[in-house]
Amino acid sequence: MSERLLTIEDLRIEAGERVLLEGLSFAVAAGERLAIVGESGSGKTLATRAIPGLLAPGLERVSGTIHFEGRELTALGERGLRSVRGAGIGLVFQEPMTSLNPALPIGVQLAEGLKLHRGLDDAEVRRRSIDMLARVQIADPEACLARYPHEFSGGMRQRIMLASVLLLEPRLLIADEPTTALDTLSQREVLQLMVALTREMGTALLLITHDLGLVAEYTDRVIVLEKGVMVEEGMTADVLARPKHPYTAKLIGSLPRKDGDRAAIAPDAPAALRIEHVRVDYPGKAGLFRAGAPIRVIDDVTLDVRAGEIVALVGASGSGKTTLGRTALGLKPLAGGRILFDGNDIAKLDRAGERAFRRDAQLVFQDPFSSLPPHLRIGEIVGAALRHVPGLSAAERQDRIRATLDDVGLAGFEDRRPHQMSGGQRQRVAIARAIASEPRLVVADEPVSALDVTIQLQVLTLLQRIQRDRGFACLFITHDLAVVEQIADRVIVLEKGRIVEQGPTDAVFAAPSHDYTRRLLAASPALALTETLAAQQ
């Protein structure tokens, strides 16, 4: 190992009585790329916030030393730390929507650090800013200086953030889940730029992530944290191929991978859900005295989902996949086309028919925190759709609720409220709510993307088992191709509201025919990692 840039010894962070991080020691060499992985609550973010002295109020570094470039950071006052932040240690955070100041043009925000730390004149600041924006591949960097953050997409914003941090040529770049809020394609662009630029500048990279795929692809060394304790440290390739600690093995084992056979559904089996030439418009930006021109978000989409199969709907953010899922359930007005459920047009149902449709077609939401009404008990939430089942007595309803909760592994949770449960448990409740009325179609909208990896695997396996047991048709919306690989029988790729490719999952993954599908597949680090690991075995 070459010269040591950062050395942390015996770091311990507490919040009141609770110990959040304990006995953490590690070193970063100049120019090295180190990953810290862990699930939520592992303390990975805390560890890195403590380095530049940015712990949130209420959190306290109880002991430990942080040595950076020959200086002891814990001994520096706020003034001393300010000179280290930015110039010595650069930080990129998860949320590009909030880390840039929306009220200032990009140019001003880029210049801030240069003026503060380097004392350069305006012309030089401008020259360097344009140069750096070009290096992060922003088209027309001169014009970019005068524009505001909201004019850029998430991926562009994160590249601008990267540019503003790297302008100061820090010796260490700390990137805390820098691409978690981005879709697969922008994630790849940002990370590749980050790695290429830090390598060029000789900057060390400390990447905080929950995604083992990213660790495998972009870092040399890895530290695994579990509940505030470091359980494993080593070269990335070694750790992933031969994990020593059971927790690391569990993390790796939780990567989605194909298990079991795909459901064999006859291609001429009748479709539970059929979407025909559907178009959906959103109202455009309205002027003072005129309605805005509508924006087409779903354009001439035709697809089938048959009973017993899981069809994955994939695409980048903005591709319209969530809108299409809601449309399939009749929750969005159509601008054209029709939706058939069991052969009947859902726009032409009578009252009884509509009530039956509401019972038979259900939705699992992405975010288990906002999709459960906080004031109701779990039993009431799960039984919501059962109120509309005719001829079901109160006692029978309670039995159904109990049986459904039992089925998702939450027996005896009827009287709890959502806030008393973990994210994984909540998502089980959301699944229970969707299946309680024994629907024949379930639309699952990114049901696992808000969950930790190990929980993700449990919930996916659960959903898969229940779907096989009950045989409903499932439209599974996701951006994660590794999840598709594990769960879907067929896959439909959506780009800008249009279907660009569809077919059996294995066939599409083996030989993607559309360029967009190929780019999505190439950009999926988890998929690459599972393949590598599978090849090694």
Place this chain on the structure above:
Amino acid sequence: MKRSMHSLLGFGLVGALLVVVLLGFVWLPYDPLAIDLDHTLAAPSLAHWLGTDEFGRDVASRAMLGARISLLIAIQTVAISIVVGTALGLVVGFLRGWTERVIMTFSDALLAFPGILLALALVAVMGSSRHSIVIALAIAYLPATVRVVRGSVISIREREYVEASRVAGDSALYTMWRIVLPNALPPILVLATSLFGWVILSESALSFLGVGVPPPLPTWGNMLSSARPYMYAASWLSIAPGLCIVATLLGINMLGDALRDRLDPRDN
């Protein structure tokens, strides 16, 4: 620490007010309406703790009865304003569309008048009585309630659990009543407490202006109003009802703050 001191003080002041009002039902030092021309404008003494007014009526007894009347008016006004405002705000915020445009146009038109002026005009039209004061103040504070409830409902209707209720097949009415309303309650409860304070103040102001509860029934406001000519000769006449109003408002505002802190989901 500081927070709990505040809520303790709030509870204390409001509690004391309630005790005084309840006590007034079973025992008053003197008949608050009994005129005693031998003892007019008497200074506070052991016989008359807070002195007597220009007709020799006991100020302490009048303040106790005044508390009952002020409180009754405040409770009725807040109840009407909150119930009607919540119903309108819920419907408007949940349905949006033309219902919202019509109702909000009316509401905004009302909002354009200062509340006290509007109440004054309404009382002038209906004639001054306790009922017309309640109705006038309820109407004057209605637009504020509708706005608060509507804002809260609009943010809640975008939550996924509201969509989930629709997917489950619930009717719009059910979703509004069982799913949206319970989650919109915290700001409404906090509003109700502040409204309580405003109404007591407005009722006092109306009485002070002479269109409030007609004499000889006392309210803090009309006591203050009739004390004005004797500001220097008999300052206790103004101080007693004035202090009552200040203490009540202080207590209610502190209680409202405490309530807001308790209901803040970030604290859970």
